[in-house]
Amino acid sequence: MIVATQFVRFDSLPLDCGATLAPVDVAYETYGTLNESRSNAILILHALTGDAHAAGISRETGKPGWWDNSIGPGKAFDTDKYFIICSNVLGGCRGTTGPPSINPATGRPYAMSFPVITIADMVRLQKKLIDHLGIPRLLAVAGGSMGGMQALQWAADYPDSVAAAIPIATTWRHSAQQIAFNEVGRQAIMADPDWNQGDYYDSKPPARGLAIARMIGHITYMSDESMREKFGRRLRDKDKYGFDFSIDFEVESYLRYRGAQFVDRFDANSYLYITKALDYFDLTNGGGSLADVLGQTTARFLVISFTSDWLYPSYQSLEIVRALRSRNRDVTYCELSSNYGHDAFLVDISEQTEVIRSFLASTYREKAAA
Numbered sequence: 001m002i003v004a005t006q007f008v009r010f011d012s013l014p015l016d017c018g019a020t021l022a023p024v025d026v027a028y029e030t031y032g033t034l035n036e037s038r039s040n041a042i043l044i045l046h047a048l049t050g051d052a053h054a055a056g057i058s059r060e061t062g063k064p065g066w067w068d069n070s071i072g073p074g075k076a077f078d079t080d081k082y083f084i085i086c087s088n089v090l091g092g093c094r095g096t097t098g099p100p101s102i103n104p105a106t107g108r109p110y111a112m113s114f115p116v117i118t119i120a121d122m123v124r125l126q127k128k129l130i131d132h133l134g135i136p137r138l139l140a141v142a143g144g145s146m147g148g149m150q151a152l153q154w155a156a157d158y159p160d161s162v163a164a165a166i167p168i169a170t171t172w173r174h175s176a177q178q179i180a181f182n183e184v185g186r187q188a189i190m191a192d193p194d195w196n197q198g199d200y201y202d203s204k205p206p207a208r209g210l211a212i213a214r215m216i217g218h219i220t221y222m223s224d225e226s227m228r229e230k231f232g233r234r235l236r237d238k239d240k241y242g243f244d245f246s247i248d249f250e251v252e253s254y255l256r257y258r259g260a261q262f263v264d265r266f267d268a269n270s271y272l273y274i275t276k277a278l279d280y281f282d283l284t285n286g287g288g289s290l291a292d293v294l295g296q297t298t299a300r301f302l303v304i305s306f307t308s309d310w311l312y313p314s315y316q317s318l319e320i321v322r323a324l325r326s327r328n329r330d331v332t333y334c335e336l337s338s339n340y341g342h343d344a345f346l347v348d349i350s351e352q353t354e355v356i357r358s359f360l361a362s363t364y365r366e367k368a369a370a
Helices: 119-132 146-157 176-191 193-198 207-221 224-230 250-263 268-280 290-295 314-326 341-347 350-369
Strands: 006-010 024-031 041-045 083-087 140-144 164-168 300-306 331-336
Touching: 006 119, 024 119, 041 119, 041 146, 083 119, 119 146, 119 268, 140 146, 140 350, 146 164, 146 268, 146 290, 164 350, 176 193, 176 207, 176 268, 193 207, 193 268, 207 250, 207 268, 207 341, 224 250, 290 314, 300 314, 300 341, 300 350, 314 331, 331 350
Parallel strands: 041 083, 041 140, 140 164, 164 300, 300 331
Antiparallel strands: 006 024, 024 083
């Protein structure tokens, strides 16, 4: 399946911070075919460093999508049955308007003049895209990590536009620990001399700081067990310690590789803005109860967590489930056993596929019968 990224421009977008962006571009991809009744559309929502290219082989890069093992014929999100949409989030750097985009008022990249954004702002822009595509109601919204937050926001903000929500490995608000990890990453970027207060687009980007931020993040995506199995204390290209500060261990080499690879495809300022949006995320907006907010939703929910995920541990998913059940909402909860940590939703997909496939099939039957 060869796919091409598409683009659409909207005149303006009001933001939670009080600012308005104008205009706003959105990059998105679609897979499968929208049926005549427009009732089989599913919006896939990506995590922090994802983009619109969720599946298939990119016509532009020749690379597979970030969730290609879950989207396609016969997969969890079966493109023989469903019309799948994925867009790059607001604030991103892969085609949707963000800090690297040109500010029409200055003719230069927004950089740090870009307004601070929220998860709700991202969802507000996605709703514009779905309306543009002529889809009155989504069969489902689904995503892991930050994608799960967007799925919850969709269900809360647009209850009449969502039949089902599938938040995976996520939370309804960031904890102090989750905020702390993001802040260390942001400080690593801003401490890099090449960051230059965000004004680096005509010069050298803050590659060292962004690489360190990615290394920190990547540690949280894995579990102790998966790191032990993958690396242990194995040495890298040597049979004894170097007694210096070069690479000794395989895990050191892996993290440096991940960091260096990341700077080639992601923007440092986008990293700052998107992690801040994650930290601001609180489905209650700091007032009222989660049960009251979720009690206003009408969607069916499938909430999935993983036993070894310590970044977004299962207790946070259970808080969502208990709030939904307290208001007699339709919710199914699955805690899946995995050694892969937070990354399990991307790589350990066999059981997840079966659960999602069954949930979507029953949702589609109910929708068709309604």
